[in-house]
Amino acid sequence: MMIAVELRKLFRRRRTWATIGVLNALPMIVAGLLAFTHLAPRPGQGPAFLSAVLANGELFPLAALAVVLPLFLPIAVAVVAGDSIAGEAQAGTLRYLLVRPVGRTRLLVAKLVAVLAFVLVTVLIVAIVGFVLGLLLFPAGSAVSTVSVSGTTLTTWQLVLRTVLAIGYVTASMCGVAAFALFFSTFTDSPLGATLGALAVLVGSSLLFTLSAASPIAAYLPTRYWLAFVDFFRDPIQWRDTLRGLGLQAIYVGALLTGAWANFSTKDITS
Amino acid sequence: MTTVIRTRALVKRFGPVRAVDGIDLDVSAGDIYGFLGANGSGKTTTVRMLLGLVLPTSGEVHLLGRPMPGPAREVLTSVGSLIEGPAFYGHFSGRENLTLADASGPGGNRRTRSARIDEVLEQVGLAGVGRRPVRAYSLGMRQRLGLAGALLRQPTLLVLDEPTNGLDPQGIAEFRTLLTELHRGGTTVFLSSHLLAEVEQIATRVGVLDRGRLVLQDELARLTAPTGATVVLTPDPERVRATLDGRVISVDGDRVVVHGGNPAEVNALLVAAGISVTGLSVDRPTLEQVVLAAAGTSADRVDR
Numbered sequence: 358m359m360i361a362v363e364l365r366k367l368f369r370r371r372r373t374w375a376t377i378g379v380l381n382a383l384p385m386i387v388a389g390l391l392a393f394t395h396l397a398p399r400p401g402q403g404p405a406f407l408s409a410v411l412a413n414g415e416l417f418p419l420a421a422l423a424v425v426l427p428l429f430l431p432i433a434v435a436v437v438a439g440d441s442i443a444g445e446a447q448a449g450t451l452r453y454l455l456v457r458p459v460g461r462t463r464l465l466v467a468k469l470v471a472v473l474a475f476v477l478v479t480v481l482i483v484a485i486v487g488f489v490l491g492l493l494l495f496p497a498g499s500a501v502s503t504v505s506v507s508g509t510t511l512t513t514w515q516l517v518l519r520t521v522l523a524i525g526y527v528t529a530s531m532c533g534v535a536a537f538a539l540f541f542s543t544f545t546d547s548p549l550g551a552t553l554g555a556l557a558v559l560v561g562s563s564l565l566f567t568l569s570a571a572s573p574i575a576a577y578l579p580t581r582y583w584l585a586f587v588d589f590f591r592d593p594i595q596w597r598d599t600l601r602g603l604g605l606q607a608i609y610v611g612a613l614l615t616g617a618w619a620n621f622s623t624k625d626i627t628s
Numbered sequence: 629m630t631t632v633i634r635t636r637a638l639v640k641r642f643g644p645v646r647a648v649d650g651i652d653l654d655v656s657a658g659d660i661y662g663f664l665g666a667n668g669s670g671k672t673t674t675v676r677m678l679l680g681l682v683l684p685t686s687g688e689v690h691l692l693g694r695p696m697p698g699p700a701r702e703v704l705t706s707v708g709s710l711i712e713g714p715a716f717y718g719h720f721s722g723r724e725n726l727t728l729a730d731a732s733g734p735g736g737n738r739r740t741r742s743a744r745i746d747e748v749l750e751q752v753g754l755a756g757v758g759r760r761p762v763r764a765y766s767l768g769m770r771q772r773l774g775l776a777g778a779l780l781r782q783p784t785l786l787v788l789d790e791p792t793n794g795l796d797p798q799g800i801a802e803f804r805t806l807l808t809e810l811h812r813g814g815t816t817v818f819l820s821s822h823l824l825a826e827v828e829q830i831a832t833r834v835g836v837l838d839r840g841r842l843v844l845q846d847e848l849a850r851l852t853a854p855t856g857a858t859v860v861l862t863p864d865p866e867r868v869r870a871t872l873d874g875r876v877i878s879v880d881g882d883r884v885v886v887h888g889g890n891p892a893e894v895n896a897l898l899v900a901a902g903i904s905v906t907g908l909s910v911d912r913p914t915l916e917q918v919v920l921a922a923a924g925t926s927a928d929r930v931d932r
Contacts (some may be wrong), residue, residue, distance in 0.1 A: 366728065369720075448716075449715030453715055454729075459732050502923065626676070
């Protein structure tokens with residue numbers, strides 16, 4: 358089964374785990390510094406949830422996701438997804454896969470599933486490492502019960518449910534990044550080129566988002582709703598932005614995968 | 629005899645360049661087909677079109693009797709190939725690479741996989757290679773592993789593009805023996821190469837590609853058939869000319885070519901005349917002469 362083969366190739370590769378390791382280093386450094394200095398950013402400044410973790414360690418998984426979300430996580434996803442087709446082309450293994458034969462659509466689907474698995478595993482590991490860090494370095498909040506972003510209290514179950522929702526939402530946002538990188542990956546034999554292409558889109562999108570002149574297109578920028586996962590921790594949950602975010606990612610993913618498929622399935626493989 | 633590879637008016641254009649310009653290949657079951665051509669003559673593009681990697685601009689490809697690329701999934705399962713050098717995942721061992729390749733497509737029975745891998749590693753001389761990563765292999769070892777990958781599912785057709793690149797002379801000899809064995813076992817071999825000597829030693833049939841056109845396609849035995857002349861080596865070429873009056877075609881140093889396809893008859897005449905003869909053979913064109921006569925200048929030559 359091609360999907361099993363792709364998963365095996367991805368997760369038995371040292372680079373994959375090195376990427377995940379580096380990704381977790383940043384929340385670790387942040388947690389260490391916070392626990393040591395007790396200098397949390399003021400509410401509304403710095404990464405989301407970070408101001409609250411000193412009082413409530415259970416929020417650190419979310420803080421960890423918020424720390425890696427703007428840059429580290431998209432880079433990791435873009436590296437893996439950008440490598441998917443272009444990496445095989447560069448290594449010369451693409452031609453052997455295709456004459457094995459593995460159908461082109463089948464290969465693309467297997468690559469996509471492997472990238473999605475990477476996204477999910479990476480986000481989960483960041484959340485788990487964040488949870489352990491929060492437990493070890495910060496006071497437990499459950500005894501005094503957790504305060505939502507809106508100021509009301511959340512039960513432990515509510516917090517768990519909303520954390521799961523947030524993880525799911527971040528994963529969906531990363532699927533958009535993966536789709537861009539996979540799309541570029543079918544056009545080039547250079548994995549680096551595909552990765553940089555996807556990152557250029559993200560950097561461009563983030564930049565345009567800060568520009569008033571770009572406000573007519575702001576709602577369609579791929580990074581527009583990335584941070585909306587904070588809304589899961591309002592009371593009641595604010596669904597508007599998160600649903601829009603999901604819809605927008607679905608459109609990007611659909612369009613880009615269609616483009617990737619159309620290109621890859623009719624491409625001359627000369628690598 | 630069934631046709632294994634058949635192309636009709638096959639064309640591939642890359643922009644304004646016609647890399648392959650209307651070729652009609654015919655490879656029958658049981659052939660060792662030597663596909664010859666200079667670098668850049670379109671060999672690799674043709675091989676890639678046969679295997680569905682490059683899509684033809686126009687024309688047809690039939691592989692194992694089926695029109696490509698429709699049933700590629702069934703057809704390519706019975707084809708083993710080596711295309712422009714082997715390629716592997718460097719951080720995995722050779723065995724792991726073969727396992728992954730076998731698991732990724734149809735026709736690789738999982739229960740027999742380990743035994744099949746042992747068998748092909750043995751066949752190509754890598755049985756004792758152990759678990760070291762392919763990254764640490766020499767070029768020749770990679771070439772052997774590539775061949776092992778091509779043989780893994782006992783293909784009925786082997787498509788080999790420059791398979792002896794990176795092999796040393798012993799390796800090339802071993803490779804030739806292996807191909808001959810496989811051929812005896814019923815495998816059809818399509819061998820693309822620019823090394824005439826290599827092809828001349830094992831091919832039964834050759835096709836010559838020159839700047840995208842198939843300028844020659846015939847049985848090797850017919851191409852290099854005796855010309856009806858005899859080659860005489862002698863220290864006395866002038867006396868040969870005098871004795872065999874009018875039959876001498878050419879003299880080049882101590883090498884004299886004379887009319888008459890029977891060396892024994894020529895020899896008898898010369899010995900009767902007391903001329904010493906140091907060598908005697910039936911005159912045949914070499915494959916190199918045939919190819920040079922059919923193809924023009926080198927394809928990577930750029931003249932004004």
